[in-house]
Amino acid sequence: MPQFLKNTPNLFVADVSRSLAFYVDVLGFTRGLSVPDEPPFVFASAVSGTVEIFFNDTAAALKDHPGYAGRTAATFGNSMFIEVDAVDELHDRITGRAKIVMPLVTQWYGMREFAIEDPDGFLITFAQRV
Numbered sequence: 001m002p003q004f005l006k007n008t009p010n011l012f013v014a015d016v017s018r019s020l021a022f023y024v025d026v027l028g029f030t031r032g033l034s035v036p037d038e039p040p041f042v043f044a045s046a047v048s049g050t051v052e053i054f055f056n057d058t059a060a061a062l063k064d065h066p067g068y069a070g071r072t073a074a075t076f077g078n079s080m081f082i083e084v085d086a087v088d089e090l091h092d093r094i095t096g097r098a099k100i101v102m103p104l105v106t107q108w109y110g111m112r113e114f115a116i117e118d119p120d121g122f123l124i125t126f127a128q129r130v
Contacts, residue, residue, distance in 0.1 A: 002093075003085045058071070061109055080125070112130050
């Protein structure tokens, strides 16, 4: 049985730079990873201790999740990014039991991942470092 290792809030936002600045300047987080390295960002993270938050540009995220087309940052909602130790095994175990909205793929940033939609429409990405 795969072990769940880490859960990261994954926020779909209208402006990644603005969100990152808020968490850094107002809340005191530290800037983590960003894609690209300089603005305009399509992804960034903010870190404080063991807490990490992802910010994804809504338009960019819709390219990976075309089933969510027509949504804005306000209606896309939040998602979870859960790291596991056996993503292929988890994928095989839940295929046919959950709505898979992003197929299993090894991403250029070193994660093997897939995404499902839960019964309430929340997006959950499961990932394993490769």
